[in-house]
Amino acid sequence: MSLAEMVLNGDIRAAARLMRDIDDNRPQAVDNLKQLYPSTGNAYIIGITGPPGAGKSTLVDQLTAAFRKQGKRVGVVAIDPTSPFTGGAILGDRIRMNRHATDEGVFIRSLATRGALGGLSRSTSDVALVMDALGMEIIIIETVGVGQDEVDIVKAAHTTCVVMVPGLGDDIQAIKAGILEIGDIFVVNKADRDGADRTARELATMLEYRSAPEGSWNPRVLKTEAQRATGVDELVAEILLHREHLFSSGTINNFLRERNERHFVDILRDSLFKKALEFMVADGTLDSVVTGMGSRTVDPYSAAELVLARMMGER
Numbered sequence: 001m002s003l004a005e006m007v008l009n010g011d012i013r014a015a016a017r018l019m020r021d022i023d024d025n026r027p028q029a030v031d032n033l034k035q036l037y038p039s040t041g042n043a044y045i046i047g048i049t050g051p052p053g054a055g056k057s058t059l060v061d062q063l064t065a066a067f068r069k070q071g072k073r074v075g076v077v078a079i080d081p082t083s084p085f086t087g088g089a090i091l092g093d094r095i096r097m098n099r100h101a102t103d104e105g106v107f108i109r110s111l112a113t114r115g116a117l118g119g120l121s122r123s124t125s126d127v128a129l130v131m132d133a134l135g136m137e138i139i140i141i142e143t144v145g146v147g148q149d150e151v152d153i154v155k156a157a158h159t160t161c162v163v164m165v166p167g168l169g170d171d172i173q174a175i176k177a178g179i180l181e182i183g184d185i186f187v188v189n190k191a192d193r194d195g196a197d198r199t200a201r202e203l204a205t206m207l208e209y210r211s212a213p214e215g216s217w218n219p220r221v222l223k224t225e226a227q228r229a230t231g232v233d234e235l236v237a238e239i240l241l242h243r244e245h246l247f248s249s250g251t252i253n254n255f256l257r258e259r260n261e262r263h264f265v266d267i268l269r270d271s272l273f274k275k276a277l278e279f280m281v282a283d284g285t286l287d288s289v290v291t292g293m294g295s296r297t298v299d300p301y302s303a304a305e306l307v308l309a310r311m312m313g314e315r
Contacts, residue, residue, distance in 0.1 A: 003028075004035035007133050012107065015134045019109055022130070023123045033126055036133040043075070043132040046239060047157030049143040049182075054163040055189040058226040060142045061097045065229075066236045067138050068105060075131030075139040076108040077124055107131060122270075125156055125263055154182040155262050158255065159242045161185045161235070164203065166195035180210055183219055184242050187235060191223035217245050279311055 003021075006014035021029035046063070048056050057078065064074045076097065100106040109127055124141060131139050143153050154160050162183035186207070188200045204221045212218070222238060224231035246252040280286035285307060292298025 002032060002035060004032040004133075007032075007036060007130060008039055010135060012104070012134070015107065015130050016109075018130055019123075019127050022126045023111060025123075029126075033129065036129060040129050040132040043128070043136055043139045044243060045128060045139045045141060045157045045159075047141050047143065047153035047160040048163060049153045049160065050163030050187075050189075051165075054165045055226045056142050056163050057097065059163060059187070059189060059224065059232075059235075060140050061099070062226050062229050062232045063140060063236065064097065064100055064106060066232050068100075068103065072137045073105045073135055074107075075128070075134070075136035076106070077127055077131070077139065077141045078108065078110045079124065079142060079144045080110055080112055107134065107136060125266075128156065155259060158246060158252075159184045159239050161187055161239070163187045163189050164199060165190045166193045166199045180206060184217060185235070185238050186219055186221045188221060188223045189226055191225050191231065196223060215249065217242060217249075217251075276307060276311060280307060 001009075003014045003018045007018060018029060018032055022033070048060055048063075050056055060076060060078070064076060067074050078097075097108055100108065109131075111123060111127065128139050128141065141153060141157055160182055162185070164186065166188065186203050188196055188203070190196070191200075200221045200223055207219055207221070220238060222231060222235055224235060226232070246255065277286070280289070289298055289300070289303045289307075292303070293300055
């Protein structure tokens, strides 16, 4: 049996091996993903994003426990940063979720960013597909601690929760570069800290000024204390309300179409880049272009156009 067939039969070890192959970019992984794809599209994906230290991992741990109480099978994809110097990653987010290690209804996979920007790993979407095929009903993707423009999670998750904490700066920080635009739910975690009420009020006020089409979802601001599981049930209820809105309003159709388009374009971009690099290395084009750029006898723009034309058989 192929790994894909074993995954469809519920084999967790096969799923783990396939995820490793995906993350290592092994060619056989693509063949298995092709087999799995028709059996996917059933899981509901929740994105948890926010700055470092916001308590995202602890919140994911509590959400996992809450969904398990409802009898849902839960997959967790935790993204950890990669060192720009050594290329290594600690992959430590799962430590905070250790209590689920023996639960067969929970599958936790850590991924390193491996230089990818946007808060996610290159292989995040494909790993989520494997969890979907394995029968996970809820998939929670926890991004690496993000800044102000790393918002790729909104492309992958049905519901995106932006986790904030008091004391990260003034209210101007919250309106910079897309933070208000990507959130379906805003969570002020560590709500026992001084300034939590003020942070929640400021977020709620700014959301009131956000222009949105009539009938669209209106994000709310919730407060949680993940360490004590305070406010987690309310967060789960709000996630389910957003899910209901997506399906009842028909918004889900546009979302799925846009997500599928992005997924396809990302795969196409990666494949074209790989082919172009192999093409240039094979006949020495890459070396000659780099040398020519150094002497300023070749400009990279014309060189790129020439390579593309040659690959397409136009020259």
